Amino acid sequence: MKRKFIYILLIFFGTILPQQSYSQEIENDSIAAQSDNLGNVTDAFQENFFEALKQKGIENYELALIALNKAEKVANTEKNKSVVYFEMGKNHTYLKQYAQAEENFNKVLKTEGDRLDVLEQFYELYYQQKEYEKSIPLVQKLIPFDDDYKEDLANLYTLTKQYDKALAQLDELDDVWGESDIRNALRSQIYRITGNTSGAIENLEEKIETNPKNEKEYLNLIFLYSEQGNSEKAFEAAKNLLSNNPKSELVHLALYKFYLDEGNAPEAIKSMKTVFASEEVDKETKYKVLGDFIQFVNENPQYESELATIVENFSIENARVYEKLGDYYAAKNRKEDALNAYEKGIATDPDNYNLLKNTLLFQIDFKKFDAAEKLSSEGLEIFPAQALLYLLNGVANNGLNKSDDAIESLETGLDFILEDPKMEVDFYQQLGVAYTSKGDSKKAKLYSEKASSIKMPN
Numbered sequence: 440m441k442r443k444f445i446y447i448l449l450i451f452f453g454t455i456l457p458q459q460s461y462s463q464e465i466e467n468d469s470i471a472a473q474s475d476n477l478g479n480v481t482d483a484f485q486e487n488f489f490e491a492l493k494q495k496g497i498e499n500y501e502l503a504l505i506a507l508n509k510a511e512k513v514a515n516t517e518k519n520k521s522v523v524y525f526e527m528g529k530n531h532t533y534l535k536q537y538a539q540a541e542e543n544f545n546k547v548l549k550t551e552g553d554r555l556d557v558l559e560q561f562y563e564l565y566y567q568q569k570e571y572e573k574s575i576p577l578v579q580k581l582i583p584f585d586d587d588y589k590e591d592l593a594n595l596y597t598l599t600k601q602y603d604k605a606l607a608q609l610d611e612l613d614d615v616w617g618e619s620d621i622r623n624a625l626r627s628q629i630y631r632i633t634g635n636t637s638g639a640i641e642n643l644e645e646k647i648e649t650n651p652k653n654e655k656e657y658l659n660l661i662f663l664y665s666e667q668g669n670s671e672k673a674f675e676a677a678k679n680l681l682s683n684n685p686k687s688e689l690v691h692l693a694l695y696k697f698y699l700d701e702g703n704a705p706e707a708i709k710s711m712k713t714v715f716a717s718e719e720v721d722k723e724t725k726y727k728v729l730g731d732f733i734q735f736v737n738e739n740p741q742y743e744s745e746l747a748t749i750v751e752n753f754s755i756e757n758a759r760v761y762e763k764l765g766d767y768y769a770a771k772n773r774k775e776d777a778l779n780a781y782e783k784g785i786a787t788d789p790d791n792y793n794l795l796k797n798t799l800l801f802q803i804d805f806k807k808f809d810a811a812e813k814l815s816s817e818g819l820e821i822f823p824a825q826a827l828l829y830l831l832n833g834v835a836n837n838g839l840n841k842s843d844d845a846i847e848s849l850e851t852g853l854d855f856i857l858e859d860p861k862m863e864v865d866f867y868q869q870l871g872v873a874y875t876s877k878g879d880s881k882k883a884k885l886y887s888e889k890a891s892s893i894k895m896p897n
Contacts, residue, residue: 483513484510484513484515487506487507487513488523491504491506491507491510491526491530492526494506495526495530503526504527507527511527518550518551520550521550521551524547525547525556525557527539528560532560532564535567537564537568540564544561548561553580558584559581572599574595575596578592578595579592589611593608593609593622593625596608597629605625609622609626623659627639627659630642636667639663640664643659644660651683652683652684654680654689657676657680657687658680658690660673661676661680661693665693670697670700673693673697674694677690677693678694688717689719691711691713691714692720694706694710695708695710695728695731704735704739704742708742708749712749715729715749726759726760726763729749729750729760732749733764733767737767737770746767758785758786758794759784760784761781761784761787761794762793762794762797764780765778765781765784765794765797766797769797769801774805775805777797778798778801778802778804781801782798782802782810789821795814795822795828796828799811799815799831799835802814802835803831803834808836808838809835809839811832811838815831815832816832826859826866827862828852829848829852829853830852830862832845832848832852833852833870833873837869837872837873842874842876842877845870846874846877849866849870849873853866860893860894860895861895864890867889868886870882870886871884874886
């Protein structure tokens with residue numbers, strides 16, 4: 440059983456989050472396996488010991504401890520007592536009775552020496568309590584059994600703020616095993632925690648000098664320079680990466696920003712296009728880049744044709760691209776262009792509620808009642824508790840002179856309004872329109888009066 444940390448490394452824009460992995464029970468807990476470890480025992484010992492294993496197996500830890508206490512009293516050798524103490528320690532751990540667990544594990548180590556399985560359980564015990572200082576001597580004893588624990592030691596040094604020791608341990612591991620993403624991530628985390636950005640930069644520059652084609656180290660260096668506010672050095676590092684690794688796509692995540700800052704629109708657009716076409720860049724990051732590009736075009740409308748081209752190339756099965764484009768046009772009051780973008784988006788992503796809402800609002804604004812009735816009906820199958828969709832469906836049906844359908848939708852939707860007086864007024868007004876169309880002036884007046892009686896918040 441090994442306790443390991445998992446590090447999530449978000450390269451370039453990210454950070455590092457340590458998480459513990461949950462350990463599994465020691466494999467030699469079966470009755471058959473334990474039988475091999477006991478040697479000669481009395482019937483009473485065997486009966487109580489295996490009863491304890493059975494109770495532990497069904498998570499009756501208190502009953503397991505009762506049986507173990509009985510087994511201890513009839514144990515005829517120190518070895519058998521050690522086996523009992525070990526089991527006691529595990530059951531106390533499950534019950535979060537940490538002091539008793541620690542006491543029993545120490546009894547085993549006193550008589551049995553540094554047993555691997557006991558040291559591992561002890562490590563688990565301390566880790567559960569976040570006793571990282573106490574974990575360090577245990578891990579140092581575990582290293583002779585398995586060199587992988589050297590990484591645990593580096594992590595523990597970090598958790599206990601012994602950063603110099605952690606860095607020394609990481610350097611030692613790199614010398615023996617070569618570099619790894621996990622260790623590089625931990626080293627970067629230490630530099631950030633200690634504010635030693637210059638040390639991190641120096642470390643990365645040394646690695647780049649050794650291997651000038653190491654894309655990842657360049658990207659980390661760009662990130663650190665950017666964090667320092669040294670955009671000139673960051674831009675220089677990005678250009679050096681591109682020079683040494685012309686096929687790098689990730690570098691363009693930095694380059695397009697630098698080109699925009701210096702007003703070099705053609706190169707910025709070229710870098711953005713590389714990002715959008717890259718399979719190495721995830722969709723979320725592409726959306727962020729697109730957002731930057733839309734903002735750029737908003738300030739530099741002469742590049743709007745480039746925006747349209749990028750959207751066409753990037754938008755296949757990506758409704759969010761059309762959503763962003765629609766938002767851009769809507770902000771400029773270019774309603775027809777906005778509707779066109781929204782309709783393209785909702786066609787590929789009907790589960791996107793905001794996109795659905797915006798499309799319907801613009802369809803109704805343009806009196807495209809057939810399209811709005813159809814789309815709102817489909818939307819209600821996906822979002823049956825959204826009052827706004829019932830309202831928009833009612834508006835569309837009123838626009839089509841389908842009064843009965845409008846009334847059915849509007850009356851159903853009233854039940855889903857949650858403390859929204861403005862929407863409630865809209866519902867009553869549309870019901871008034873529907874009943875007027877039906878020639879039922881009495882009900883039309885009733886709903887008109889209801890609408891008028893609602894007090895709007897200041």
